Amino acid sequence: MLIETYEIELYTPPWNPGGDRFAARARFAGNISKVLPYLNAILRGAHYVPAMNTLMVKQGELLVAFHPYEIAITDAANHTDAERQLKPWIELVNQTWERRREITPEQSSRPRPTHLAIYKLLPNTNCRQCNELTCYIFATKLMLSLRKLEECKPLFEPAYEEQRAALQDLISP
Protein backbone atom coordinates (compact mmCIF):
# COMPACT_ATOMS: atom_id res chain seq x y z
CA MET A 1 0.00 0.00 0.00
CA LEU A 2 1.51 3.33 -1.05
CA ILE A 3 -0.61 5.55 1.18
CA GLU A 4 -1.23 4.10 4.61
CA THR A 5 -2.09 7.18 6.62
CA TYR A 6 -2.70 10.77 5.65
CA GLU A 7 -3.74 14.13 7.05
CA ILE A 8 -6.33 16.43 5.54
CA GLU A 9 -5.59 20.14 5.33
CA LEU A 10 -7.95 22.91 4.17
CA TYR A 11 -6.62 26.15 2.73
CA THR A 12 -7.91 29.28 1.01
CA PRO A 13 -7.16 28.96 -2.69
CA PRO A 14 -5.44 31.95 -4.34
CA TRP A 15 -8.21 32.11 -6.97
CA ASN A 16 -10.94 32.58 -4.33
CA PRO A 17 -9.62 34.94 -1.63
CA GLY A 18 -12.23 35.65 1.02
CA GLY A 19 -14.62 33.01 -0.32
CA ASP A 20 -16.50 30.52 1.86
CA ARG A 21 -15.21 27.46 -0.04
CA PHE A 22 -11.79 25.89 0.42
CA ALA A 23 -9.20 23.92 -1.47
CA ALA A 24 -7.95 20.83 0.34
CA ARG A 25 -5.12 18.34 0.29
CA ALA A 26 -4.32 14.97 1.78
CA ARG A 27 -0.69 14.84 2.92
CA PHE A 28 1.21 11.60 3.46
CA ALA A 29 4.73 10.45 4.22
CA GLY A 30 5.32 8.07 1.28
CA ASN A 31 6.30 9.26 -2.21
CA ILE A 32 3.66 8.32 -4.83
CA SER A 33 5.62 9.53 -7.90
CA LYS A 34 6.05 5.97 -9.17
CA VAL A 35 2.29 5.41 -9.49
CA LEU A 36 1.68 8.51 -11.61
CA PRO A 37 2.50 6.89 -15.02
CA TYR A 38 0.02 4.12 -14.17
CA LEU A 39 -2.66 6.63 -13.20
CA ASN A 40 -1.88 8.51 -16.41
CA ALA A 41 -2.59 5.30 -18.32
CA ILE A 42 -5.98 4.66 -16.75
CA LEU A 43 -7.43 8.14 -16.12
CA ARG A 44 -9.00 9.53 -19.28
CA GLY A 45 -8.10 13.16 -19.95
CA ALA A 46 -5.34 13.25 -17.31
CA HIS A 47 -2.51 15.76 -17.73
CA TYR A 48 0.81 14.29 -16.65
CA VAL A 49 3.93 16.44 -16.28
CA PRO A 50 6.80 14.01 -15.55
CA ALA A 51 9.35 16.80 -15.03
CA MET A 52 7.24 18.11 -12.14
CA ASN A 53 6.02 14.73 -10.89
CA THR A 54 2.47 16.02 -11.19
CA LEU A 55 -0.68 14.58 -12.66
CA MET A 56 -3.96 16.47 -12.90
CA VAL A 57 -7.40 15.20 -13.76
CA LYS A 58 -10.78 16.91 -13.92
CA GLN A 59 -13.93 15.38 -12.52
CA GLY A 60 -16.94 17.56 -13.24
CA GLU A 61 -16.06 20.97 -11.85
CA LEU A 62 -13.41 19.52 -9.55
CA LEU A 63 -9.71 19.49 -10.39
CA VAL A 64 -7.60 16.83 -8.67
CA ALA A 65 -3.81 17.17 -8.59
CA PHE A 66 -1.49 14.33 -7.61
CA HIS A 67 1.94 15.35 -6.30
CA PRO A 68 4.67 13.18 -4.73
CA TYR A 69 3.53 13.78 -1.15
CA GLU A 70 -0.01 15.05 -1.50
CA ILE A 71 -3.27 14.88 -3.43
CA ALA A 72 -5.07 18.22 -3.75
CA ILE A 73 -8.62 19.16 -4.77
CA THR A 74 -9.89 22.59 -5.76
CA ASP A 75 -13.16 22.71 -3.85
CA ALA A 76 -14.42 21.54 -0.47
CA ALA A 77 -17.01 22.93 1.95
CA ASN A 78 -15.27 21.76 5.12
CA HIS A 79 -12.98 19.10 6.56
CA THR A 80 -15.60 16.33 6.38
CA ASP A 81 -16.39 17.15 2.77
CA ALA A 82 -12.67 17.18 1.91
CA GLU A 83 -12.21 13.75 3.54
CA ARG A 84 -15.22 12.37 1.63
CA GLN A 85 -13.87 13.65 -1.69
CA LEU A 86 -10.23 12.73 -1.19
CA LYS A 87 -10.71 9.21 0.14
CA PRO A 88 -11.66 7.63 -3.23
CA TRP A 89 -8.57 9.15 -4.88
CA ILE A 90 -6.34 7.75 -2.15
CA GLU A 91 -7.94 4.34 -2.62
CA LEU A 92 -7.42 4.67 -6.36
CA VAL A 93 -3.69 5.29 -5.83
CA ASN A 94 -3.38 2.20 -3.64
CA GLN A 95 -5.47 -0.02 -5.94
CA THR A 96 -3.61 1.16 -9.05
CA TRP A 97 -0.29 0.39 -7.42
CA GLU A 98 -1.47 -3.11 -6.47
CA ARG A 99 -2.65 -3.69 -10.08
CA ARG A 100 0.41 -2.14 -11.74
CA ARG A 101 1.53 -5.40 -13.40
CA GLU A 102 -1.73 -5.42 -15.39
CA ILE A 103 -1.27 -1.81 -16.59
CA THR A 104 1.13 -0.43 -19.19
CA PRO A 105 2.47 2.83 -17.74
CA GLU A 106 2.03 5.94 -19.88
CA GLN A 107 4.84 8.51 -19.75
CA SER A 108 3.64 10.95 -22.39
CA SER A 109 2.57 14.34 -21.20
CA ARG A 110 0.40 17.11 -22.51
CA PRO A 111 1.04 20.30 -20.53
CA ARG A 112 -1.88 22.52 -19.62
CA PRO A 113 -1.71 26.15 -20.77
CA THR A 114 -0.41 28.49 -18.10
CA HIS A 115 -2.62 31.15 -16.56
CA LEU A 116 -0.21 33.80 -17.89
CA ALA A 117 -0.60 32.56 -21.46
CA ILE A 118 -4.38 32.72 -21.01
CA TYR A 119 -4.25 36.11 -19.31
CA LYS A 120 -2.34 37.67 -22.20
CA LEU A 121 -5.17 36.78 -24.57
CA LEU A 122 -8.03 38.12 -22.42
CA PRO A 123 -9.29 41.72 -22.96
CA ASN A 124 -7.47 42.84 -19.78
CA THR A 125 -10.03 45.52 -19.00
CA ASN A 126 -10.95 44.16 -15.54
CA CYS A 127 -14.55 45.01 -16.41
CA ARG A 128 -15.93 42.43 -13.89
CA GLN A 129 -18.69 41.21 -16.21
CA CYS A 130 -17.57 37.70 -15.34
CA ASN A 131 -18.01 38.51 -11.61
CA GLU A 132 -14.28 38.24 -10.99
CA LEU A 133 -12.28 41.17 -9.62
CA THR A 134 -9.69 40.97 -12.39
CA CYS A 135 -8.97 39.26 -15.70
CA TYR A 136 -6.00 37.64 -13.96
CA ILE A 137 -8.24 35.79 -11.51
CA PHE A 138 -10.51 34.75 -14.38
CA ALA A 139 -7.45 33.45 -16.29
CA THR A 140 -6.35 31.42 -13.28
CA LYS A 141 -9.79 29.87 -12.90
CA LEU A 142 -9.98 29.19 -16.63
CA MET A 143 -6.64 27.40 -16.43
CA LEU A 144 -8.04 25.26 -13.60
CA SER A 145 -11.24 24.61 -15.58
CA LEU A 146 -13.28 26.37 -12.89
CA ARG A 147 -14.68 28.90 -15.40
CA LYS A 148 -15.65 28.71 -19.07
CA LEU A 149 -14.43 30.95 -21.88
CA GLU A 150 -18.05 31.94 -22.71
CA GLU A 151 -18.28 33.62 -19.31
CA CYS A 152 -16.02 36.43 -20.54
CA LYS A 153 -18.66 38.20 -22.64
CA PRO A 154 -16.42 41.00 -24.00
CA LEU A 155 -14.21 38.36 -25.59
CA PHE A 156 -17.05 37.53 -27.96
CA GLU A 157 -17.19 41.06 -29.35
CA PRO A 158 -15.81 41.48 -32.92
CA ALA A 159 -12.80 43.44 -31.66
CA TYR A 160 -11.49 40.35 -29.83
CA GLU A 161 -12.15 37.80 -32.55
CA GLU A 162 -8.49 36.88 -33.07
CA GLN A 163 -7.78 36.63 -29.33
CA ARG A 164 -10.86 34.48 -28.82
CA ALA A 165 -9.81 32.09 -31.58
CA ALA A 166 -6.31 31.84 -30.10
CA LEU A 167 -7.72 31.18 -26.63
CA GLN A 168 -10.13 28.52 -27.86
CA ASP A 169 -7.20 26.83 -29.55
CA LEU A 170 -5.07 27.12 -26.41
CA ILE A 171 -7.54 25.64 -23.96
CA SER A 172 -9.24 23.05 -26.16
CA PRO A 173 -8.72 19.53 -24.80
Ligand code: SF4
Ligand atom coordinates in the same frame (compact mmCIF):
# COMPACT_ATOMS: atom_id res chain seq x y z
S1 SF4 B 1 -15.38 39.58 -18.29
FE1 SF4 B 1 -13.48 39.19 -19.39
S2 SF4 B 1 -12.58 41.21 -19.67
FE2 SF4 B 1 -14.09 41.39 -18.04
S3 SF4 B 1 -12.97 41.03 -16.12
FE3 SF4 B 1 -13.80 39.07 -16.75
S4 SF4 B 1 -12.13 38.16 -17.94
FE4 SF4 B 1 -11.69 40.34 -17.81
